[in-house]
Amino acid sequence: MSRTKKVGAHGYHDVFAIFSELSAKNWSKPAAIPSLRRMRQDDGYEVVAGDLCPIWHPKTKKVLITGKTFNFADGKKENFLREQVSFCVFDPASREFGPLRMLKMPQQDHTGHPIIAPNAGCHQQVVLDDGTVLLPVRYQRSESKRNYVSIVARCRFDGKTLEYIDHGTEHSIPTKRGLYEPSVAAHNGAYFFAMRADDGAWVARSSDGTTYSDHIPWKFDNGQDLGSYNTQQHWVTLGKRLYLVYTRRGANNDHIMRHRAPLFIAEVDPQRLGVLKDTEQIVVPENHATLGNSGICRISDSESWITVAEGRVTQSKRKGENNRVILAKLRLADESR
DSSP states (O other): OEEEOSSSSOOEEEEEEOOBOTTOSSBOOOEEOGGGSOEEOTTSEEEEEEEEEEEEETTTTEEEEEEEEEEEETTTEEOGGGOOEEEEEEETTTTEEOOOEEOOOOSBOTTSOBOEEEEOOSOBOEEOTTSOEEEEEEEESOSSOOOEEEEEEEEEEOSSOEEEEEEOOOBOOSSTTBSEEEEEEEETTEEEEEEEETTEEEEEEESSSSSBOOOEEOBBTTSOBOOOOSSOOEEEEETTEEEEEEOOSSSSOTTSGGGOOSEEEEEEETTTTEEOGGGOEEEEOOOSSBOOSEEEEEEETTEEEEEEEOBOGGGSTTTTSOOOEEEEEEEOSOTTO
């Protein structure tokens, strides 16, 4: 968990961890991770990791934590152009976190444009059977225009170092901030790529994990626009089915910033890349706070966890309260499904 300012955006500070036994009933008190503290650099910038996403890496028996850096000049003014793909390694055997490190990315993309300010914040990765990591990354092609391109990078991980190998198709739209905060999932021999946009949400499909079809807007199976915009979508795989976690308009939620609550889940048609409207249900109810920035942890074929922190509590009827961090467990009741 990241400690943030209660008011404003991107006021990120130290990263905290809590621990539990397998029952997940009793959790330790949050403690700051020494290697992930916000630190002042020699050039006067304060740098901290954020938007972190952990994933279990079976081949090395380590937890790979990937994300981005936030960079504040004189500890105050954020500089987006200094962002990098960051990673940290957690050893469950010793419960020790390694140092914060940066992934070395190529200088140019396939079009010859520079890869500027790449980061992997608020994403969802996939680890293949051979240990290869499919890591979604976004970057800018221009310092003067903050329009993002999203890719899936193939990376090696040996338990200590994350190394870029290559990447496939490059996805963007010309409007506003482009496509960003991407998430990837593997399901029934195919791969699925969800991307955020300021005015919508997009999806693509792949057979190899890096080369994707043309991105298309998310829609319900009845042709209606999904209504999700300016926040993330994430994937849940349970049994033989693929699900999407998202927020959207049209849920009596006009009082919520960017309609970022409640948090919905619905089944996805993997062939038509549509959300099955009749399967939609609320997984985390709205309670006068945003819920858009969520994360998914795949526990097994029949269980996944959703983690989400409330936001904007200070600007709601709950003003004066602290926000909550919520853990929602999803289990498959019927193994045949």
